[in-house]
Amino acid sequence: MEANNRWFIAVTVVMALLLAVMPLPYNWLWFRPAFTALVVIFWITRMPENLGVGFAWLVGLLEDLVTGATLGTHALALAVLAYFSLLTYRRTRAFNPAQQLMWVFVLVGIEQVVGNWVHSLSGKPVPGLTFLWPALTSALLWPWLIPWLNGFAGRLQVR
Numbered sequence: 517m518e519a520n521n522r523w524f525i526a527v528t529v530v531m532a533l534l535l536a537v538m539p540l541p542y543n544w545l546w547f548r549p550a551f552t553a554l555v556v557i558f559w560i561t562r563m564p565e566n567l568g569v570g571f572a573w574l575v576g577l578l579e580d581l582v583t584g585a586t587l588g589t590h591a592l593a594l595a596v597l598a599y600f601s602l603l604t605y606r607r608t609r610a611f612n613p614a615q616q617l618m619w620v621f622v623l624v625g626i627e628q629v630v631g632n633w634v635h636s637l638s639g640k641p642v643p644g645l646t647f648l649w650p651a652l653t654s655a656l657l658w659p660w661l662i663p664w665l666n667g668f669a670g671r672l673q674v675r
Contacts, residue, residue, distance in 0.1 A: 524668065525567075528555050529575055533582050546646050549654040552579050553624050556594050558665050560601040561608055572598030586638050593631035597623050613659055621655035 576591035
């Protein structure tokens with residue numbers, strides 16, 4: 517992997533982390549898309565031979581540090597998401613946009629379930645299914661995010 521590619525991946529991860537802690541009104545907090553999950557899905561399906569579960573775990577650990585979450589919550593959730601992304605990256609490349617939207621909903625939903633499970637182990641469960649709202653907003657954001665990331669990645673010769 518070229519140095520330019522590493523820098524661009526790092527920049528997208530930092531942007532996702534900044535968006536993950538961007539201040540929002542209290543009523544909107546549950547609707548914040550899972551930006552780091554979207555970036556991990558994109559890069560793992562784009563470069564599965566170079567990035568994997570370790571990359572996702574590291575991004576999740578950074579997200580834990582940035583957001584102040586219990587250490588390992590996002591790391592485990594993104595590692596599970598990366599595992600499923602790696603299992604299915606060949607199929608998801610052939611999906612039409614609607615299928616990709618649904619698959620992103622499922623992947624981010626799995627990430628949210630794992631994160632909520634770890635969060636509930638610390639004694640702070642989330643009532644009902646409100647923890648799945650980020651999966652819906654992330655899936656709805658996916659069609660607008662992909663062309664933008666593909667455009668930049670294409671200029672950097674990221675395969």
